[in-house]
Amino acid sequence: MNEAANDGDAEKLRKALAAEHAALFAYGLLGARTSGTLRTRISAAFDAHRARRDQLRSFITTRGGKPAEADASYALPFFPSNATLAVKLALHLENGVTAAYLELAAAEEAALRRYAALAMQEAVTRSYAFRPAQPAAFPGMPVAAAAPSAAVPTPTRDGE
Known part of the structure; x- marks a missing residue:
């Protein structure tokens, strides 16, 4: 691995850390x-x-870097004055963290790519926990009409 790749991975780690600091705030x-x-x-x-x-702080430190500390405060896109806006902000936060980890998923180091993929998966899963309605099992597929309550016969092989 060359030094430029290490510098690129270090910058990606710093961006993911900054996203986590903002999310925590x-x-x-x-x-x-x-x-x-x-x-x-x-x-x-x-x-x-x-x-x-x-x-992330540990990853940066073990690679010889110095992790940035969190800012005292962060600008929010809007003030969460009720539960609906709180959910909207939580979704915004998870999308931001996912974007930061998407960049880290392009890291030179395979372990960082794997870490980023898992972090994105967790963020997206968390975002769905905040949504009022659950997504369709197969997005884009038309919803089937409700089946009648009558029992469906079990298929058998010919002659049985």
Whole structure:
């Protein structure tokens, strides 16, 4: 692996870390402004992002870099003044983190690509937990009409 590739991977790690710092800031704000089931989901997301942040800091340190500290605050695209806006912000955060990890998925190092793919999978899964409706099993396929309640005969082989 050449030095330029290492520099590129280090920059990708820094961007993913910056996304995690921003997500932690916003989820901390959301946790203080929500309650019930939504707060439980937000707390779980906060914990997951904190673990990812710590892993990224470790990756940067073991590669000889110095991880950036979080900013004191981050600009939010809007203020989450109710549960609907809190969910909208959580979705925005997960999309941002996914984008940062998508860039890391192009890292030179295979272990970083694998790590990024798993982190993206987790972020997308988390985002669906915040959505009010679940996606269709096969997006784009027409929804089949409800089957009649009569029992369907079991297929058998000829002669049986």
